[in-house]
Amino acid sequence: MTITTARLLRAVTLVVLLIFLFRPETFEPMLALLVANNAPAIYNQGSLLSLTISHLAIAIAATAAAALISVGFAILVTRDFGREFLPLSRSVANIGQTFPPVAVLALAVPIVGFGTKPTLIALFLYALLPIFENALTGLTGLAPTVREAARGVGMTGFQRLLRVELPLAFPVILTGIRLAFVISLGTATIGSTVAAPTLGEVIIAGLLSSNTAFVLQGGIIVAALAVLSYDGLTALERLTARRTGRVATAV
Template sequence: MRAGPVLWRLAALVLLLVFITKPQLFAFVFEPLTINNAPAIYNQGSLFSLTLAHLGTVFSAALASTIIAVTLGIFVTRPSGLEFLALSRSLVNIGQTFPPIAVLAIAVPLVGFGEKPTLIALFLYGLLPIFENTLSGLTQVSPLTLEAAKGMGMSPRRRLIEVELPLALPVILAGIRLSVVINLGTATIGSTVAAKGLGEVIIAGLQSNNMAFILQGGLVVALLAVLISDALMSVERFAARKLGQAPS
């Protein structure tokens, strides 16, 4: 990896950490965006705590989406599950068909306000990319490779664990990365149902007509998305190199 991109990523990470822990250092940057002596830096909570809560919600939903989507992808690529492929696609498409805000509206009466409805919305929204990439990764494994593994006496379970899943891993990881990055932005709507997260900063800015707050929340989410996407892409490339594949 070239030194230039690494330095830029490191600089972005340091800038983000300093901003969420010591935001008052950047007050002079946001003061021109305020009116009527409004505060330049979000003062209704800790940016650091809100960032951790935001990431916790996103990664919890991503973990649940990954477990369900990968398991379902494995099932429908087995001979016994092929007939359920169309049904499975329809089910995982539900999260993309209904806007997350609509899922929140349905979930709140069932589970109440807070983090739970947001987790449900993000879980459903994150299923499709992971499921489709799991299908792509498993179906792209060479039949010759599978025949060779079968000829070595491997059982179907061993072929799945030791051959298919490792070869499909880079593609599956790409789906997880896409799901996480999408939900980093989508999670901001969770604050409309009292879930802790960076959406609080953006909503506070909208309610008080304070562009400084809106920009702060948006910039932190954007930097998180770029840095996490880059980190997950590095994991994909590492996995691809280990398997002797050309990194995508």
């Protein structure tokens, strides 16, 4: 696929998404073919725009919190005084991958109640591992000569971390954040099973009423958000990689 074709597809995806959010009735003639018995073709139990904003906010909040904790752990275990905590940090990061998000929701609801909180907890735990592993790869993959050069100009350990290590590791860290965020966007739909305001509401409403049009609307919006987010973060990775002279190769 050429760069021009890829850009065209992204532009089309963005346009379709915006129309779905601001003028969903535009697609009513097409979606009406998927419903029967005069059922509504356009989701009418809430605002698609507000659900999309809420869906994005939940995914962003969970990923940001996971990034803060994961990068913090990665910094800790790559310092001389914290290397012994590497096994513990990996165990903590693996918790989210051990328990499926649905199981986390079931365990969290009795503690924090229904709504957004259990969804945030599930997404936060699920995002820890990819960000932690990429941050660890980025920080440990720096050439020893880079650190030695920083020491040679008189930088303290904290200065080396902020001015040299983190900037150089950022493209690789961003790869983990991209992976975690895209997964969170898709997984956030299950939050509607515990009354979180996400696009899962649209899909669930469609499944309960056998309305394929509703299911398709929710699925298309989530898919478009994931594709655009993936492409946007990938472009940011490439930009930061060019600026630092380092290619983000971690998954």
